């Protein structure tokens with residue numbers, strides 16, 4: 566009788582087992598285990614290729630090795646983990662064909678030198694926030710957050726479905742930079758103050774770290790706004806170089822130890838109602854990437870954008886509890902009068918800049934038209950539900 570795996574199986578099925586059948590089964594088992602071990606070894610080699618940049622792989626596809634510089638300290642909770650999450654996704658989704666090494670602020674380039682480094686092509690990618698580049702592009706803050714502007718849900722909607730992305734690409738084009746959404750913090754806190762704020766008069770002469778258009782508004786209110794990287798906030802507050810600082814919200818503020826150096830913790834984040842983070846790529850680098858890899862980048866950026874917001878929402882909620890327990894911090898609301906004054910000054914600023922800068926005017930017009938519409942929708946949806954839930 567001719568014996569092979571199939572006949573052995575069939576004979577087993579008819580319960581006609583012979584020593585020859587058992588022998589064939591053992592042989593089949595040995596072959597299967599051999600195949601399995603070989604496959605596992607291949608997987609192991611592939612995982613090595615993903616985890617260790619520069620590892621030689623048995624892969625005929627063109628390999629890409631990118632450097633991604635960030636404005637955050639390496640592995641900083643939330644903000645700094647967003648680019649790490651993105652890089653890991655891309656490495657895994659491309660099976661190691663495109664490997665991205667993430668560098669913290671100051672490791673390859675200064676924290677606030679990210680845009681220039683990507684623009685010049687000295688690195689392939691960056692992660693940060695568009696409002697840091699306000700000095701080059703006055704309308705850039707609309708793609709992070711602006712005072713009394715849209716929240717995370719709304720700004721995502723504007724950028725992905727309301728024409729925002731096209732404007733953003735257009736704005737960065739002369740700089741050879743292609744932007745993508747790369748995370749969102751949600752509504753932030755107004756910040757840490759070493760002076761109690763009772764009225765708008767208390768802002769006068771106050772030196773605060775507050776970037777973007779919010780900094781302009783703060784200065785218009787009589788304060789002195791400065792932009793310094795997050796990594797320097799603790800020391801700057803401790804030594805009295807600044808009197809106040811905003812950073813993000815409980816989760817990230819705790820990570821920098823700000824409850825130890827700030828006396829009063831104010832909300833709401835009038836200045837950053839839902840700050841979008843950005844992933845930026847050098848244009849030539851992007852254009853030279855094959856379409857399937859471009860698709861993976863886009864998809865991984867979308868996933869990173871959502872994942873970051875989810876993480877911030879969960880961790881801010883628990884950090885608010887921890888902050889009370891460990892540092893006895895009781896957040897307090899900014900006086901309504903102060904908020905109203907900031908609002909008036911912000912509107913004046915948008916109008917003034919729109920009158921003198923046509924590019925700013927176009928972006929502001931798109932942004933504010935979208936905000937008006939989405940606000941009306943959210944009055945009868947999100948806001949109405951928040952009220953109902955109470």
Ligand code: CA
Nearest residue numbers: 811812813837
């Ligand atoms: Ca902030």
